[in-house]
Amino acid sequence: MLKAIVTDIEGTTSSIEFVHKTLFPYAKAHLRRFLREHAGDAQIQSLIDDVEAVVGWDLSIDEAADTLEQWIAEDRKATPLKTLQGLIWKTGYEAGELKGHVYPDTPEFLRRWHAQGLALYVYSSGSVEAQKLIFGHTEYGDLTPLFSGYFDTRVGGKREAASYKKILKQIGLAGGEVLFLSDVGEELDAAREAGLQTVQLLRDDNAKPFEAHPQARDFSQVPLG
Template structure:
């Protein structure tokens, strides 16, 4: 019996295009101004220190740090300081009403049904925990965050690493056979399965590369738990 469901976001509960065509450009367009205005904040300085360490460069100016971050955005790098800064910028956009979190119509239906059935729901995405909460907290279907019991991001480890899913299992306190992982990415599903989780691939559109080793569905309403 599945007692918990861990879900990806992009291509699973939400559109990849929303992230890449709306969220990423929004953060990039405001990145330099945000860094200049908040460079004195301790939290921002810690993140800039992390940027220097990852880039193996010291004493970066704000503009130089922005250059590195913009390059990471272009490369779609799954790096914690980038994701954290993007989340901070997106928060301002959601608060200003300039952004609205996209989810597929079947997402709130399935999440509410699973929650009502007593299953624990978790998110595991390369976007920061804050970014995850913003997407689910500002949808056309209302605030979905009360449905979730926890969130995991790149601080837990890479999404294609088996150890990441083992760590998640330890934190939620369930054996893998009782946990279902949902994603559109075959390599992520492979890692989750190797950690002992049940898996299911979402095939939302023709951009997704099918992973026949895993159960496949076109909608969350088709997921069998």
Template sequence: MIKAIVTDIEGTTSSIDFVHQTLFPYAKAHLRSFLRAQARRPEVAVQVHAVAEAEGRQLTLEDAADVLERWIAEDRKATPLKALQGMIWAQGYAAGELEGHVYPDTPDYLRRWHAQGLGLYVYSSGSVEAQQLIFGHTAYGDLTPLFSGYFDTRIGGKREVASYRHIVAEIGLPAGEVLFLSDIGEELDAAREAGLATTQLLRDAQAKAFPQHPSARDFSEVRV
């Protein structure tokens, strides 16, 4: 029996296009001005230092911005990039310039599953803060109260088996009682190897079907 659901975001609860055509360009457009204005904030400074450590060299603020823009172009799953993007997006949401996208069926089924007593969790390469911003500023209201926890790359890469073992340990349930939802087959493979149940969402044309996993076109087809 499934007692908890861990869900990806891109291509699962929300459109891939929203992230790549709205959030990423917004972060890139505001990156340099944000760093110049906020570099003295400790939470910003520590991430800029992490960028320099990752590059293995001293960086000026402009150098760091160059690296971060390159990482954005490469869709690098780097924790300091994700953290800084989250801070930039927070300003965008607060200013009313951004609204978190979710598919129309997402809030309905999240509320149904929550009402059934299932624990709901998010695992995304975006930072926990960015995850909370998406679900906290949707056209359907604030969905964050429905979730019991959030996981990002600080717990491990999404295609690494160990990441899912860490997640189920944090949740405190046997792996077989946890269902992982994603559109990415390699992530589902890693989750299944860790013992989790899996379902692949095939919402977007970009999704490549992995027949070894149950599939669903939307949340109404997810069996729990």
């Protein structure tokens, strides 16, 4: 019996374009100034320490900004970058400069599944903070009360079966009791290897179908089987 749904964000609950054409450029445009303005904050220093640990040497604020901007250009899934992006986006949401995008059917079916007693979780390469911001500031209202938990790259990469096994352990369910939703076939392969049920969302005409997984154009077509 299905007891929980774990959902990706980009291309699944929300538009890929929103992330790549709105959120990423906003973070890049504000990154250097944000680092300078918050250079004395313990959290920012900790993030810079994390960046230094990756590159292997000490960095000035501007050198850290150069590295992080390069990571944005490379679309790297580095945890310190994702955390910093989340902090920058928070200021944008609070200032009313950003509004979290979700597809129109997303709030409808999240609420329906929640009402049916299914536990809902998010697993995205974006930081947990960024996930909460997207769902907390949508034009459909605050959707965060619908979720029981959030997971990001701190549990591991999304194309690694071990990451999904960690999620199962943390939520206390067997793989067969959990459905994972994503538009990326390699992520679905990893989830299925860990024992989860899977459905591939094909919202984008450019999405690459993986026939090994059940498919749906939107949440109305997701089989809860």
